[in-house]
Amino acid sequence: MAYKIAIDPGHGGRDPGAVYEGRQEKDDVLELALAVGQILEDSGADVVYTRVDDVYNTPFEKATMGNNSGADLFVSFHRNATPTPGSANGAEVLVYSDEGLPAQVARNVLAELSEAGFANRGVIERKNLVVLRRTQMPAVLLEVGFIDNPEDNQTFDSEFEQIAQGIADGILESVGITSAPSQGMENPDEEMPVPDGSEPEVLYRVQVGAYRERNYAYDMLNQLLADGFPAFILYDDNLYRVQVGAFANLENAIRMERSLREYGYNTYITT
């Protein structure tokens, strides 16, 4: 079985995380986490995401998603901030206990982030963070520069690809994956063409079930919500259709589908 990595973009939905001059932590970390996840997948790792869109889950739910996915490693993505904007800079990695795999991942990732231009603030033990304490697998929380520091933001934006590649490399070398990118033969449905965005009115919905009995639909809805998915019911044609998310970008719908399948749901994408 492939090595499985849970990617947790911090915050989301009604929780923006740190905000500085209109820039929101939840957006930065989602973009970065998805980029890192893609590189990890291309390198042959199994990747699951606690969110692939702008949705809110509690840290406890995020940790639970990681645990339910059976991931071997949990990586949470954040950006830092201080009470006094601009007074601090650099990257740090938080771990529950500075030993074992988390310590290794932390140092390798920090070395890469340092090369990308962030000051290295080192590894910090934190006992009270839910995503570090409640996760059953080794876990790290990356603070990728300070969002309230314009120079760190400049580094984040201008070196984005190097940062994403660096974090992925730091993780992969820590867990011993060095293989070339797989050719994706196991998931041919991932090779569906992605539209160029010229038809933004089309929304891709991930459907998990369609029922004539309302109760069955609500049972499925509640199970999805309990697992942290942004599910809802669409009733038409005498059917209760249980769906998760509506995406303008097919790629994001596919990511959601993959995430659902990791939880054992049967899915297909509809428009």
Ligand SMILES: [Zn+2]
């Ligand atoms: Zn955060």
